[in-house]
Amino acid sequence: MAYQFDNVRVLVVEDNRHMARLVRTLMSSIGLRNVTIAHDGAEAFEALMSNYYDLLITDLAMEPIDGLEMTKMIRNSSDSPNPTIPIIMMTGHSERHLVEEARDVGTTEFLCKPLTAQNLYKRIIAVIESPRFFVRTGSFFGPDRRRRQGGRYKGGDRRTAQPQAPARQA
Amino acid sequence: MPAQFIMPANKLKQKVGASSLADDVMAMGALEQVIERLEPDFAHVIAQNLEDLRAIKSPFTGGGLAQIYEIAHSIRGFAGSFSRIELSSLTDSLCQYIDAAQKSIGIDERLIMAHINAICMFAEVGAGEKEAAAIILSSLRQAVAKKMANV
Numbered sequence: 093m094a095y096q097f098d099n100v101r102v103l104v105v106e107d108n109r110h111m112a113r114l115v116r117t118l119m120s121s122i123g124l125r126n127v128t129i130a131h132d133g134a135e136a137f138e139a140l141m142s143n144y145y146d147l148l149i150t151d152l153a154m155e156p157i158d159g160l161e162m163t164k165m166i167r168n169s170s171d172s173p174n175p176t177i178p179i180i181m182m183t184g185h186s187e188r189h190l191v192e193e194a195r196d197v198g199t200t201e202f203l204c205k206p207l208t209a210q211n212l213y214k215r216i217i218a219v220i221e222s223p224r225f226f227v228r229t230g231s232f233f234g235p236d237r238r239r240r241q242g243g244r245y246k247g248g249d250r251r252t253a254q255p256q257a258p259a260r261q262a
Numbered sequence: 263m264p265a266q267f268i269m270p271a272n273k274l275k276q277k278v279g280a281s282s283l284a285d286d287v288m289a290m291g292a293l294e295q296v297i298e299r300l301e302p303d304f305a306h307v308i309a310q311n312l313e314d315l316r317a318i319k320s321p322f323t324g325g326g327l328a329q330i331y332e333i334a335h336s337i338r339g340f341a342g343s344f345s346r347i348e349l350s351s352l353t354d355s356l357c358q359y360i361d362a363a364q365k366s367i368g369i370d371e372r373l374i375m376a377h378i379n380a381i382c383m384f385a386e387v388g389a390g391e392k393e394a395a396a397i398i399l400s401s402l403r404q405a406v407a408k409k410m411a412n413v
Contacts, residue, residue: 094285095278110307111339121296122289146274176270206342206350209293223272230263
């Protein structure tokens with residue numbers, strides 16, 4: 093039994109028309125035919141206001157509103173119609189340092205370019221099969237940023253352990 | 263404010279149902295085939311990009327630098343998907359240099375043109391010259407690093 097993507101609506105946010113076409117074609121080949129393209133964050137937010145989407149795939153670098161700013165708006169804006177929509181952010185291969193920033197604005201999954209068939213499909217499966225808790229704190233709303241489950245760390249728990257004496261200065 | 267944990271309803275899962283490993287492998291195979299089928303389109307897009315790059319006479323006039331960056335950025339994002347890693351890496355180096363140069367070190371036209379020439383050359387010779395591309399890429403990256411170290 094394969095996934096039934098017939099009723100799934102995807103919003104792709106990509107300012108490069110060739111990349112947008114590539115993503116749309118790839119989606120279509122696995123049955124995701126209900127794909128809308130927006131060319132920047134502002135256009136995407138408007139699209140979200142007028143339609144329900146199940147999944148959003150976005151480029152990071154766009155103007156005037158980039159993928160980071162758009163994700164912040166979707167997660168935190170009081171008029172956001174779907175603050176928990178899964179967001180897959182595509183980042184260029186030299187922009188790995190931006191992954192942390194993308195994580196901190198509430199990105200669900202990252203897809204490092206080059207965009208390959210395998211990577212794209214794996215991220216879609218991750219969103220479907222491994223949904224993450226959303227965390228709301230005073231300064232953050234988004235998927236839980238802790239991806240690794242503990243187990244290897246053998247030391248004490250700093251938040252619950254007794255305070256230790258400061259290290260002696262040499 | 264104490265952290266609140268919320269598990270939103272997984273509407274996507276409800277809509278798509280389940281899949282088996284065999285189906286996933288088939289889906290990935292289908293995606294690979296799509297990329298293969300799109301290769302002629304990719305070649306056409308790259309040819310168009312190269313024509314646009316060559317038409318730019320100088321980074322310093324008529325918004326040349328912004329155009330160069332835009333074209334390089336476009337090739338960078340696109341080339342890797344078609345296994346043209348050397349093109350993707352060369353355009354990445356150019357984008358990184360322009361980013362850094364604009365912020366602090368000023369633009370060296372020769373370094374920009376060296377990148378453009380390398381991009382045009384390897385786009386035309388195809389994917390078979392990976393070793394030569396790696397050597398040139400390494401030289402360009404060293405030149406960029408040297409420029410940045412001299413700031």
